[in-house]
Amino acid sequence: MFYAQCPKTTGLPREVVKWLRSLDLTLYPKNVRRDFSSGYLVAEIFSRYYPQDFPEHSYDKGTSLSAKQKNWSRMERSLQKQNLHLTKEAVDGTVHCKPGAAELLVQEVYEILTNRSRTIIYISSVRDAERPGLDFTDREYQERLPTLARPTASTAIKSNLATTETMAEPDVSTNRRKAEVILRRHLEDRAAERALHPGRFKVEPPLGRLAAK
Structure with a gap:
């Protein structure tokens, strides 16, 4: 029996899933860890609320590390203009497809854009060596x-x-x-x-x- 890969689950609260579906994204994230890694979908979500600051054509749908870094760097500059912030550890973990990172990031985005508190249900036993409270491992x-x-x-x-x-x-x-x-x-x-x-x-x-x- 082979156990090398973690199961592909969304790990998102129901209200966040409903919210994502309501945004009419070009790609609905079936695999949260993979689909949010490039940053393109995150930028597309922000574009629904700030179309002038997050133009979709400015972001690359590619999955190379270079494309990801450019997307997230561009997004960070746009977020700063709106005085919005995402947890750096969650962003880095999402880029590198770390377990639980994209789930946390999406819930942060949900909280920022809807002014609602998030219910983090995926990361239940999180611990991090350099910052207690975050552990994006398997x-x-x-x-x-x-x-x-x-x-x-x-x-x-x-x-x-x-x-x-x-x-x-x-x-x-x-x-x-x-x-x-x-x-x-x-x-x-x-x-x-x-x-x-x-x-x-x-x-x-x-x-x-x-x-x-």
Whole structure:
């Protein structure tokens, strides 16, 4: 059985889904993580409210990293003109197709444009190494898998450090630090799993515990 990819779910509250459908977008996002990554759809959403500041013809529908960066950079300038702001971590995570990032971003956009509070239902156990409260990894998904189906340390790093992420930030020390964070979490999760279910890993209890018996 193959478990490498996270399931393709929208992860958006019902009211946000209804709102997206009401905008009559050129492409309805069936895969939130993929379809919002380029920034084109986000710009199109803003164009429904600020047509002069977000002209659709100024944005590229391409999926290359270069096209994405140009789209998001242009959008950031337009947002600043309107004194609007999106969470940088959510934007970066969306660009690199990180789990949960696009869902959070769309809900932020919904809140900005409708003046309504958002109900974030997708990110339930978020943690981030550099900023507590945000964790765009597949950790939650992996926790739902059978123990034997969970990734090795090297697979965890490959799954959570996107190629586009290293291309966008080529600094070796920065990417090494990100990999170390992913590895540390992986080892912590494995250690916690072993402590909770020692029988699954054939872990012998400490001698002190045996003596107490």
